Amino acid sequence: MTNKQTKHQQPLSHLDWLESEAIYILREVAGQCSNPVLLFSGGKDSLCILRLAEKAFRPGRFPFPLMHIDTGHNYQEVIDFRDQRAAELGERLIVRSVEDSMKRGTVVLKTPDESRNKHQSVTLLEAIEEFGFDCCIGGARRDEEKARAKERIMSFRDEFGQWDPKNQRPELWNLYNARSHKGENIRAFPISNWTEMDVWQYIERENLALPSIYFAHQRDVVMRGGSIVPVNVPLVSGEVANPLKAGEEIINMQVRFRTVGDISCTAPVISDADTVSKIVLETATSTITERGATRLDDQTSDASMEQRKKEGYF
């Protein structure tokens, strides 16, 4: 084929292309799986997926409920936002909490202030079993971390929720295979091919509302091991997360979060970006990766994400 042939169409923009691919993946999940669920945290990636689901399924209802695995250590703003968004959409929201798993004894913390992030996998697996979900739709992106670069769009998990890099299905063309036997599970990642920049550009284009902590705000923090750590954060339970330690000095800084997750392991960055377009600009000139900047739990080892994936993490 030569390049001389006439082109009868305007090329799609990269956001249009990514959006179309994600809608296609969501519809494949709906078409192939009998009982899928959409994991929704109130964070920016999952808010993009909600918009994509609207575009994929409206005027119908979503062919799946939303579910949040709550560590009990989330920012109140994010939880409120999560509830508000689910209500606006009129879709069912299931919340399962790590604290319930702790009460059942299936999650045991090594120390009271240990990050609960990695324990989400236990609660998630319990919820999968409780509801009999055969597919969980998540917001992971391949550019987030090295270990994710080979992740499939439809990623297979065995009965223990484990991800075995040697036992993943080849994925060709856009012929996704989301089949599973009873007890097994598929994790579907509609925005696999998006980068952090794509996400922010999409939020800007679609004019998506976000929890306030994504925007620059004043916050009490301390410096711990080179990271900015928010301290004395009030929790829904009445307790506080990240209590101030002896000898630490509180600094009031202007910061924003690039990811929102468990308070104990999500650090903010210094920023004065208080609008989405300023964040897009800041992301374009940023010199640090999203995880590098903000995920305290990933810094332990090069391969720590891979380890957690094997244990059933998203």
Add this chain to the structure above:
Amino acid sequence: MSKATVQHNDSNVDSLLRFMTCGSVDDGKSTLIGRLLFDTKTILADTLTQISNTSKKRGMEAVDLSLLTDGLQAEREQGITIDVAYRYFSTGTRKYIIADAPGHEQYTRNMVTAASTANLAIILIDARRGVLTQTRRHSYLAHLVGIQHIVVAVNKMDLVNYDQATYDKICADYLAFAQEIGFAQARDIKFIPLSALAGDMLVDRLDNMPWYKGETLLEILESAPAAHTEGDEEFRFPVQFVCRPHASADADLHDFRGFMGRIESGGISVGDAVTVLPNGYQSKVKAIQLGDAQLQSAQTEQSITLLLEDEIDTSRGDMIVKTGSAIQPVKQIEAFVCWLSETPMSLARTYVIRHTTRESKAKVGTISYKVDVNTLEEQATTDLKMNDIARMTFKLAQPLMVDSYATNRATGAFIVIDESSNNTVGAGMII
């Protein structure tokens, strides 16, 4: 009609390009990708610190850019790459998705996997070694999987003193071989001399090769058309999902019946006459929706909802085409099949074939021959093992609406699924 009207200009390329890199171990594939990411400023400071620490740990003086594309722990320990990895970078004008597959002989399946979503392939040749068996293998596979744009990158030019004669000879050798497999006429082939290590001719043009007047690698990538924008493909719309919100109290929605899917090829406008296959029902397009937006027309790769004038019983797996299109349901297909599974193909078993959004049970008909990917020889065979490629037929329980892979990549491709494991065990390209 804004979307359907023609705009001819050279900068009218899609803002997203998917490409793959092919090379044997040590040809410099990881270095090339690392360079592209580095020189386009995709690599951020913390990642760079991480890999420079690792480089030091391994006793290297310079930062080893190939570490950037190092994948999983298991293979880091084994020191080899075992699967397809995807990388991203953006230049402001274009977003790129790189499929990075290892080039070992036993990794034919990885190459086929990577090639299936790529529109362009960079085939790496070590300037000291010239066109080798593996170069032929990579080219054949790129050809088989229908990649339209080939960039033959002669790497490590620094090790041959940036010698033009060496480069010219490799280009001539390659062209001779490409002609032999009927590849040169069909494809757009470009040649480029590189030093991935020095970063010469990737993003920057250094002073080492004044004799080369062609585009840099990045310039080639920036202007390469993505496959779907070439040629006039026919409208193909496999139905993915049917939206019927009939329980709704909203009177407008009571009779709503939307056919949801992605346009795999061609374009469609409101008012077009369409036929739904395999049943052959006919109707007209009443509306095209994308989210809240009502479109007058839509094009390849858009995910949309189609509303038809008539109430037609249509479900997932059906295909909507323009009335008069030549496509017909078939119950037998002939294809080149690449076997992906460690368990060899069984002639006795029934498999599932997934083609677009449709599935059918399938049994092997006949195997004509197997292709030796190194010599391109056709060999008689009665079985198919992992990484084998064979020309064969399948008998189908359900009709499929197929085009030949050469005319339509989306409706000419299928995967083979083993129902006992649910694994994807084969990849097929219809002849």
